[in-house]
Amino acid sequence: MKKIFKWILIALVAIxxxxxxxxxxxxxxxxxxxxxxxxxxxxxxxxxxxATGNVEPRDEILIKPQISGIVEKIYKEAGENVKKGDVIAxxxxxxxxxxxxxxxxxxxxxVINGKQAKKDFNRIKKLYKDQLISREEFExxxxxxxxxxNEEQTAQxxxxxxxxxxxxxxxxxxxxxxxxxxxxxxxxxxxxEGNSVIMSNTFNDGTTIATxxxxxxxxxKGKIDETEVGRIHENMQxxxxxxxxxxxxxxxxxxxxxxKAVEQNGANQFEIKAAVEVPDSVMIRSGYSANAEIVLxxxxxxxxxxxxxxxxxxxxxxxxxxVSETPQQTFERKAVEIGLSDGIQIEVKKGLELGxxxxxxxxxKK
Numbered sequence: 243m244k245k246i247f248k249w250i251l252i253a254l255v256a257i258x259x260x261x262x263x264x265x266x267x268x269x270x271x272x273x274x275x276x277x278x279x280x281x282x283x284x285x286x287x288x289x290x291x292x293a294t295g296n297v298e299p300r301d302e303i304l305i306k307p308q309i310s311g312i313v314e315k316i317y318k319e320a321g322e323n324v325k326k327g328d329v330i331a332x333x334x335x336x337x338x339x340x341x342x343x344x345x346x347x348x349x350x351x352x353v354i355n356g357k358q359a360k361k362d363f364n365r366i367k368k369l370y371k372d373q374l375i376s377r378e379e380f381e382x383x384x385x386x387x388x389x390x391x392n393e394e395q396t397a398q399x400x401x402x403x404x405x406x407x408x409x410x411x412x413x414x415x416x417x418x419x420x421x422x423x424x425x426x427x428x429x430x431x432x433x434x435e436g437n438s439v440i441m442s443n444t445f446n447d448g449t450t451i452a453t454x455x456x457x458x459x460x461x462x463k464g465k466i467d468e469t470e471v472g473r474i475h476e477n478m479q480x481x482x483x484x485x486x487x488x489x490x491x492x493x494x495x496x497x498x499x500x501x502k503a504v505e506q507n508g509a510n511q512f513e514i515k516a517a518v519e520v521p522d523s524v525m526i527r528s529g530y531s532a533n534a535e536i537v538l539x540x541x542x543x544x545x546x547x548x549x550x551x552x553x554x555x556x557x558x559x560x561x562x563x564x565v566s567e568t569p570q571q572t573f574e575r576k577a578v579e580i581g582l583s584d585g586i587q588i589e590v591k592k593g594l595e596l597g598x599x600x601x602x603x604x605x606x607k608k
Contacts, residue, residue, distance in 0.1 A: 277571055278602035279564060282547050282594050287582050288540035291473075293514060295464020297484060297530045299455035300517075303424055306448040310440040311335040311418070313433050318452070320430050324422040330431070330452050331420040333439060352390075352397040359390030426456040429528055460518045460526060462494055462534050465511035468503055473538045475499070480516045481535040484526070494518045494534065541582045541589055549588040551600050552580065561594065562601035573601050 314334040318324060366383035369375045422428075430453040433439060442448030462482055466474065480494040498515035505511070516534060520526055553560040559580050562573035578593030594600075 275571075276605045277573075278605050279599045280548055280551055280602040282545055282590065282596055282598050282600065284543050284596065285546045285587060286540070286542050287544060287546060287584050287587060287589055289538045289582055289584055290535050291466065291470045291538055293464040293466045293534045293536065295462055295514075295532060295534065297460055297462050297482065297518060297526055297532045298528050299426075299429075299457060300459045300461050302429065302453050302455045302528075303426070304450045305330060305420060305422065305452040305454060306450055307333050307420055307439050307441050309333060309335055309418060311438070313435050313437045313439060313451075316431060316433070316435055318428055318431065320428055322428045323426070324428050324454060325425050326422055328422045329419045330422055330428070331433070333418045333420060335418060348397040348400065349394075352394040356390045356394040359387045363387035420451050422452075422454050424454055424456065426454045429453040429455050455528065457526065457528070458520065460520055461497075462514075462516040462518055462532055464514055464532075464534055465504070465506065466514055466536075468510040468512060470538065471499065471512045474514070474536055478536060482516070482518055482532050483535070484530045484532045486530050487524070487526070490524065492518050492520060496536070539582055544581065544589045545591075545594060545596060546587040547590055547594070547600060548602065549583055549586060551602055552578075552588060561590075563594070564599040564601070571601075 311333040313331055315332040316330070317332070318328070318330045324330070363383050363386070366375065366380055370377070370380040432450045432452060437449075439449035439451065440446065462480070474496065476496055476499065478496040480496050482492040482494045484490070484492075494516035496514060496516045498513075500513040503510035503512050514534070518526075547561065551561055553562075553575075559578055560575050561578055563576050565572045565574050576593055579591040581589035581591045583589070
Protein backbone atom coordinates (compact mmCIF):
# COMPACT_ATOMS: atom_id res chain seq x y z
CA MET A 243 0.00 0.00 0.00
CA LYS A 244 2.84 2.32 0.88
CA LYS A 245 4.51 1.64 -2.47
CA ILE A 246 1.34 2.67 -4.32
CA PHE A 247 1.17 5.99 -2.49
CA LYS A 248 4.87 6.54 -3.22
CA TRP A 249 4.42 6.03 -6.94
CA ILE A 250 1.35 8.27 -7.00
CA LEU A 251 3.30 11.06 -5.28
CA ILE A 252 6.17 10.69 -7.74
CA ALA A 253 3.72 10.87 -10.65
CA LEU A 254 2.11 14.04 -9.29
CA VAL A 255 5.48 15.71 -8.84
CA ALA A 256 6.45 14.76 -12.38
CA ILE A 257 3.18 16.15 -13.80
CA UNK A 258 3.63 19.37 -11.84
CA UNK A 259 7.19 19.70 -13.14
CA UNK A 260 6.07 19.17 -16.75
CA UNK A 261 3.26 21.72 -16.45
CA UNK A 262 5.59 24.30 -14.88
CA UNK A 263 8.16 23.76 -17.62
CA UNK A 264 5.49 24.13 -20.32
CA UNK A 265 4.16 27.34 -18.71
CA UNK A 266 7.61 28.89 -18.51
CA UNK A 267 8.38 27.89 -22.08
CA UNK A 268 5.21 29.43 -23.45
CA UNK A 269 5.75 32.57 -21.43
CA UNK A 270 9.27 32.98 -22.76
CA UNK A 271 8.10 32.90 -26.38
CA UNK A 272 7.82 36.39 -28.05
CA UNK A 273 4.21 37.61 -28.48
CA UNK A 274 2.90 38.97 -31.73
CA UNK A 275 2.25 42.72 -31.49
CA UNK A 276 -0.55 44.25 -33.57
CA UNK A 277 -0.19 47.93 -34.50
CA UNK A 278 -2.70 50.48 -35.71
CA UNK A 279 -2.20 51.26 -39.39
CA UNK A 280 -2.18 54.95 -40.34
CA UNK A 281 -2.66 56.52 -43.78
CA UNK A 282 -0.66 59.34 -45.28
CA UNK A 283 -2.89 62.06 -46.71
CA UNK A 284 -2.96 65.55 -48.14
CA UNK A 285 -4.12 68.31 -45.79
CA UNK A 286 -3.79 71.98 -44.96
CA UNK A 287 -1.61 72.75 -41.95
CA UNK A 288 -1.11 75.90 -39.96
CA UNK A 289 0.89 76.65 -36.85
CA UNK A 290 -0.78 79.06 -34.46
CA UNK A 291 -0.08 80.72 -31.16
CA UNK A 292 -2.64 81.95 -28.66
CA ALA A 293 -2.32 85.10 -26.56
CA THR A 294 -4.59 85.63 -23.57
CA GLY A 295 -5.87 89.03 -22.56
CA ASN A 296 -8.91 91.31 -22.52
CA VAL A 297 -11.09 93.28 -24.89
CA GLU A 298 -11.49 96.91 -23.88
CA PRO A 299 -12.14 100.34 -25.40
CA ARG A 300 -9.19 101.99 -27.06
CA ASP A 301 -9.72 105.10 -24.93
CA GLU A 302 -11.55 105.46 -21.63
CA ILE A 303 -12.26 109.13 -20.85
CA LEU A 304 -12.26 110.12 -17.18
CA ILE A 305 -14.77 112.89 -16.46
CA LYS A 306 -13.50 115.14 -13.64
CA PRO A 307 -15.02 118.29 -12.07
CA GLN A 308 -13.67 121.77 -12.69
CA ILE A 309 -14.64 122.83 -9.16
CA SER A 310 -14.57 121.28 -5.69
CA GLY A 311 -17.77 120.63 -3.77
CA ILE A 312 -20.51 118.09 -3.02
CA VAL A 313 -22.32 115.94 -5.58
CA GLU A 314 -25.86 117.31 -5.44
CA LYS A 315 -27.51 115.30 -8.22
CA ILE A 316 -26.64 112.41 -10.54
CA TYR A 317 -28.54 112.32 -13.84
CA LYS A 318 -27.06 109.25 -15.55
CA GLU A 319 -26.35 105.62 -14.66
CA ALA A 320 -23.62 103.25 -15.81
CA GLY A 321 -24.63 101.50 -19.03
CA GLU A 322 -26.40 104.49 -20.58
CA ASN A 323 -25.34 105.95 -23.90
CA VAL A 324 -24.45 109.64 -23.69
CA LYS A 325 -23.77 112.39 -26.19
CA LYS A 326 -21.09 115.02 -25.96
CA GLY A 327 -22.38 117.75 -23.63
CA ASP A 328 -24.93 115.59 -21.80
CA VAL A 329 -25.09 116.38 -18.08
CA ILE A 330 -23.96 113.46 -15.94
CA ALA A 331 -24.00 115.07 -12.50
CA UNK A 332 -24.29 118.41 -10.70
CA UNK A 333 -21.88 119.62 -8.06
CA UNK A 334 -22.83 122.05 -5.31
CA UNK A 335 -20.04 124.41 -4.30
CA UNK A 336 -19.13 124.57 -0.61
CA UNK A 337 -17.41 127.96 -0.23
CA UNK A 338 -14.23 128.38 1.78
CA UNK A 339 -14.93 130.83 4.62
CA UNK A 340 -11.87 133.00 4.06
CA UNK A 341 -12.62 133.46 0.37
CA UNK A 342 -16.31 134.08 1.15
CA UNK A 343 -15.51 136.83 3.67
CA UNK A 344 -13.11 138.54 1.25
CA UNK A 345 -15.67 138.40 -1.57
CA UNK A 346 -18.44 139.85 0.63
CA UNK A 347 -16.13 142.65 1.80
CA UNK A 348 -15.27 143.43 -1.83
CA UNK A 349 -19.00 143.65 -2.68
CA UNK A 350 -19.72 146.00 0.22
CA UNK A 351 -16.82 148.26 -0.74
CA UNK A 352 -17.87 148.23 -4.41
CA VAL A 353 -21.43 149.23 -3.45
CA ILE A 354 -20.16 152.15 -1.34
CA ASN A 355 -17.82 153.31 -4.11
CA GLY A 356 -20.61 152.93 -6.64
CA LYS A 357 -22.98 155.14 -4.68
CA GLN A 358 -20.31 157.79 -4.27
CA ALA A 359 -19.43 157.60 -7.96
CA LYS A 360 -23.08 158.11 -8.87
CA LYS A 361 -23.33 161.24 -6.70
CA ASP A 362 -20.12 162.61 -8.19
CA PHE A 363 -21.35 161.95 -11.73
CA ASN A 364 -24.72 163.62 -11.10
CA ARG A 365 -22.88 166.70 -9.79
CA ILE A 366 -20.53 166.76 -12.80
CA LYS A 367 -23.45 166.32 -15.18
CA LYS A 368 -25.23 169.37 -13.68
CA LEU A 369 -22.09 171.47 -13.86
CA TYR A 370 -21.57 170.46 -17.49
CA LYS A 371 -25.18 171.31 -18.28
CA ASP A 372 -24.64 174.75 -16.77
CA GLN A 373 -21.47 175.04 -18.89
CA LEU A 374 -19.30 175.45 -15.78
CA ILE A 375 -16.89 172.60 -16.72
CA SER A 376 -15.38 171.39 -19.95
CA ARG A 377 -16.54 168.37 -21.93
CA GLU A 378 -13.26 166.58 -21.11
CA GLU A 379 -13.98 166.76 -17.37
CA PHE A 380 -17.54 165.52 -17.97
CA GLU A 381 -16.27 162.49 -19.92
CA UNK A 382 -13.74 161.66 -17.19
CA UNK A 383 -16.54 161.72 -14.63
CA UNK A 384 -18.70 159.44 -16.82
CA UNK A 385 -15.82 156.93 -17.19
CA UNK A 386 -15.20 156.89 -13.44
CA UNK A 387 -18.89 156.23 -12.79
CA UNK A 388 -18.95 153.38 -15.37
CA UNK A 389 -15.82 151.82 -13.82
CA UNK A 390 -17.44 151.90 -10.39
CA UNK A 391 -20.56 150.13 -11.75
CA ASN A 392 -18.39 147.50 -13.47
CA GLU A 393 -16.44 146.87 -10.27
CA GLU A 394 -19.70 146.40 -8.37
CA GLN A 395 -20.92 143.84 -10.92
CA THR A 396 -17.53 142.06 -10.99
CA ALA A 397 -17.45 141.84 -7.20
CA GLN A 398 -20.98 140.42 -7.13
CA UNK A 399 -20.10 137.83 -9.81
CA UNK A 400 -17.02 136.78 -7.84
CA UNK A 401 -19.19 136.31 -4.75
CA UNK A 402 -21.74 134.27 -6.71
CA UNK A 403 -19.01 132.01 -8.08
CA UNK A 404 -17.61 131.37 -4.62
CA UNK A 405 -21.07 130.68 -3.18
CA UNK A 406 -22.65 128.64 -6.01
CA UNK A 407 -20.09 128.22 -8.76
CA UNK A 408 -22.13 130.21 -11.30
CA UNK A 409 -23.24 133.74 -12.09
CA UNK A 410 -26.46 135.00 -13.65
CA UNK A 411 -24.64 135.84 -16.87
CA UNK A 412 -22.75 132.55 -17.17
CA UNK A 413 -25.31 130.02 -15.90
CA UNK A 414 -25.34 128.43 -19.36
CA UNK A 415 -21.63 127.61 -19.07
CA UNK A 416 -21.71 126.57 -15.42
CA UNK A 417 -18.94 124.23 -14.39
CA UNK A 418 -21.14 122.88 -11.60
CA UNK A 419 -22.84 120.78 -14.31
CA UNK A 420 -20.53 117.85 -15.06
CA UNK A 421 -20.89 116.97 -18.74
CA UNK A 422 -19.68 114.18 -21.00
CA UNK A 423 -16.85 115.28 -23.27
CA UNK A 424 -17.47 112.59 -25.94
CA UNK A 425 -20.20 110.42 -27.44
CA UNK A 426 -20.10 106.94 -25.96
CA UNK A 427 -21.18 104.48 -23.29
CA UNK A 428 -21.11 105.43 -19.63
CA UNK A 429 -18.94 102.63 -18.21
CA UNK A 430 -18.96 103.75 -14.61
CA UNK A 431 -20.30 106.46 -12.32
CA UNK A 432 -17.76 106.53 -9.53
CA UNK A 433 -19.57 108.84 -7.09
CA UNK A 434 -22.87 109.01 -5.26
CA GLU A 435 -25.02 111.93 -4.26
CA GLY A 436 -23.48 113.55 -1.21
CA ASN A 437 -19.89 112.56 -2.04
CA SER A 438 -17.21 115.25 -1.83
CA VAL A 439 -15.26 115.90 -5.02
CA ILE A 440 -12.21 118.01 -5.73
CA MET A 441 -10.90 119.51 -8.93
CA SER A 442 -7.52 118.48 -10.29
CA ASN A 443 -4.54 120.57 -9.29
CA THR A 444 -0.77 120.39 -8.89
CA PHE A 445 -1.00 118.02 -5.96
CA ASN A 446 -3.66 115.52 -7.07
CA ASP A 447 -5.52 114.26 -10.13
CA GLY A 448 -8.93 115.25 -8.86
CA THR A 449 -12.02 113.09 -8.31
CA THR A 450 -13.27 110.97 -11.21
CA ILE A 451 -17.00 111.51 -11.60
CA ALA A 452 -17.55 109.03 -14.44
CA THR A 453 -15.83 107.01 -17.16
CA UNK A 454 -17.04 107.22 -20.77
CA UNK A 455 -15.78 105.21 -23.76
CA UNK A 456 -16.57 104.66 -27.43
CA UNK A 457 -17.52 100.96 -27.46
CA UNK A 458 -17.31 100.83 -31.26
CA UNK A 459 -13.55 101.30 -31.12
CA UNK A 460 -12.29 98.24 -29.24
CA UNK A 461 -8.87 96.65 -28.95
CA UNK A 462 -7.55 93.35 -27.66
CA LYS A 463 -4.72 93.71 -25.15
CA GLY A 464 -2.74 90.61 -24.28
CA LYS A 465 0.73 89.11 -23.91
CA ILE A 466 2.76 86.72 -26.05
CA ASP A 467 5.84 84.70 -25.14
CA GLU A 468 9.28 85.81 -26.32
CA THR A 469 9.79 82.49 -28.19
CA GLU A 470 7.03 83.49 -30.62
CA VAL A 471 7.16 87.27 -30.71
CA GLY A 472 9.78 87.18 -33.48
CA ARG A 473 7.31 85.44 -35.82
CA ILE A 474 4.60 88.09 -35.65
CA HIS A 475 4.40 91.58 -37.10
CA GLU A 476 2.00 94.49 -37.35
CA ASN A 477 -1.01 94.15 -39.69
CA MET A 478 -1.27 90.37 -39.21
CA GLN A 479 -4.77 88.88 -39.14
CA UNK A 480 -5.92 87.80 -35.67
CA UNK A 481 -8.95 85.76 -34.59
CA UNK A 482 -10.47 86.84 -31.29
CA UNK A 483 -12.64 84.52 -29.19
CA UNK A 484 -14.40 85.71 -26.05
CA UNK A 485 -15.28 83.27 -23.29
CA UNK A 486 -18.53 85.05 -22.43
CA UNK A 487 -19.74 84.91 -26.06
CA UNK A 488 -19.84 81.26 -27.12
CA UNK A 489 -19.51 80.21 -30.77
CA UNK A 490 -18.61 83.72 -31.93
CA UNK A 491 -15.24 84.84 -33.23
CA UNK A 492 -14.15 88.31 -34.30
CA UNK A 493 -11.63 89.50 -36.85
CA UNK A 494 -8.85 91.78 -35.67
CA UNK A 495 -5.69 93.39 -37.03
CA UNK A 496 -2.49 93.33 -35.01
CA UNK A 497 -1.37 96.94 -34.64
CA UNK A 498 1.13 97.04 -31.76
CA UNK A 499 3.92 94.85 -30.36
CA UNK A 500 5.71 96.14 -27.29
CA UNK A 501 9.45 96.72 -27.76
CA LYS A 502 10.06 95.81 -24.11
CA ALA A 503 9.39 92.53 -22.30
CA VAL A 504 7.72 92.13 -18.93
CA GLU A 505 8.62 89.16 -16.74
CA GLN A 506 5.60 87.09 -15.80
CA ASN A 507 5.73 83.72 -14.01
CA GLY A 508 9.43 83.43 -14.82
CA ALA A 509 8.99 84.04 -18.57
CA ASN A 510 9.45 87.14 -20.68
CA GLN A 511 6.14 88.36 -22.14
CA PHE A 512 5.53 91.09 -24.72
CA GLU A 513 2.33 93.12 -24.79
CA ILE A 514 0.35 93.15 -28.04
CA LYS A 515 -2.70 95.12 -29.19
CA ALA A 516 -5.12 94.34 -31.98
CA ALA A 517 -8.01 96.41 -33.34
CA VAL A 518 -11.21 94.34 -33.10
CA GLU A 519 -13.98 94.46 -35.71
CA VAL A 520 -17.32 94.28 -33.88
CA PRO A 521 -20.65 93.93 -35.76
CA ASP A 522 -23.42 96.32 -34.73
CA SER A 523 -25.56 93.34 -33.69
CA VAL A 524 -23.10 92.23 -30.98
CA MET A 525 -22.59 93.96 -27.65
CA ILE A 526 -19.19 93.56 -26.03
CA ARG A 527 -18.63 94.71 -22.47
CA SER A 528 -15.39 96.33 -21.42
CA GLY A 529 -12.94 93.92 -19.80
CA TYR A 530 -14.19 90.64 -21.31
CA SER A 531 -11.51 87.92 -21.12
CA ALA A 532 -10.45 86.86 -24.60
CA ASN A 533 -7.97 84.79 -26.58
CA ALA A 534 -6.19 85.95 -29.72
CA GLU A 535 -5.20 83.24 -32.20
CA ILE A 536 -2.40 84.26 -34.55
CA VAL A 537 -1.31 82.12 -37.52
CA LEU A 538 2.49 81.92 -37.49
CA UNK A 539 2.90 79.69 -40.57
CA UNK A 540 0.73 77.68 -42.98
CA UNK A 541 1.10 75.05 -45.69
CA UNK A 542 -1.66 74.06 -48.12
CA UNK A 543 -2.33 70.52 -49.39
CA UNK A 544 0.87 68.91 -48.19
CA UNK A 545 1.57 65.25 -47.36
CA UNK A 546 0.86 64.69 -43.66
CA UNK A 547 1.00 61.94 -41.05
CA UNK A 548 0.11 61.96 -37.33
CA UNK A 549 3.02 63.43 -35.41
CA UNK A 550 2.78 60.56 -32.92
CA UNK A 551 3.94 58.17 -35.69
CA UNK A 552 7.27 59.97 -36.13
CA UNK A 553 10.36 58.55 -34.40
CA UNK A 554 12.88 61.22 -33.45
CA UNK A 555 16.49 60.23 -33.02
CA UNK A 556 19.03 63.03 -32.80
CA UNK A 557 18.62 65.22 -35.87
CA UNK A 558 16.98 62.42 -37.85
CA UNK A 559 13.33 61.40 -38.13
CA UNK A 560 11.89 58.01 -39.12
CA UNK A 561 8.61 56.24 -39.77
CA UNK A 562 7.80 52.54 -40.04
CA UNK A 563 6.05 51.66 -43.31
CA UNK A 564 3.95 48.51 -43.74
CA VAL A 565 5.60 45.70 -45.73
CA SER A 566 3.19 42.84 -45.08
CA GLU A 567 0.10 42.14 -42.94
CA THR A 568 0.19 38.30 -43.18
CA PRO A 569 0.99 35.99 -41.55
CA GLN A 570 1.90 38.87 -39.20
CA GLN A 571 2.58 42.59 -39.56
CA THR A 572 6.04 43.52 -40.73
CA PHE A 573 7.39 47.06 -41.10
CA GLU A 574 10.34 48.81 -42.67
CA ARG A 575 12.05 51.74 -40.99
CA LYS A 576 12.40 54.71 -43.36
CA ALA A 577 14.08 58.06 -42.90
CA VAL A 578 11.85 61.04 -43.72
CA GLU A 579 12.21 64.80 -43.89
CA ILE A 580 9.54 66.65 -41.93
CA GLY A 581 8.20 70.20 -42.13
CA LEU A 582 5.41 72.18 -40.51
CA SER A 583 3.49 70.75 -37.56
CA ASP A 584 0.24 71.87 -35.95
CA GLY A 585 0.79 69.67 -32.91
CA ILE A 586 -1.34 66.82 -34.25
CA GLN A 587 -0.42 66.38 -37.90
CA ILE A 588 3.04 66.95 -39.34
CA GLU A 589 4.19 67.60 -42.89
CA VAL A 590 6.43 64.99 -44.57
CA LYS A 591 8.52 66.65 -47.27
CA LYS A 592 10.53 63.62 -48.42
CA GLY A 593 10.59 59.85 -47.87
CA LEU A 594 6.89 58.93 -48.21
CA GLU A 595 4.27 58.72 -50.90
CA LEU A 596 0.56 59.44 -50.68
CA GLY A 597 -1.45 56.43 -49.49
CA UNK A 598 1.47 54.63 -47.80
CA UNK A 599 0.41 52.89 -44.60
CA UNK A 600 2.61 53.45 -41.56
CA UNK A 601 2.82 52.04 -38.07
CA UNK A 602 0.86 53.72 -35.33
CA UNK A 603 0.17 52.83 -31.70
CA UNK A 604 -0.05 49.26 -30.39
CA UNK A 605 -3.56 47.86 -30.57
CA UNK A 606 -3.05 44.39 -29.09
CA LYS A 607 -0.51 41.71 -28.19
CA LYS A 608 -1.38 38.12 -29.23
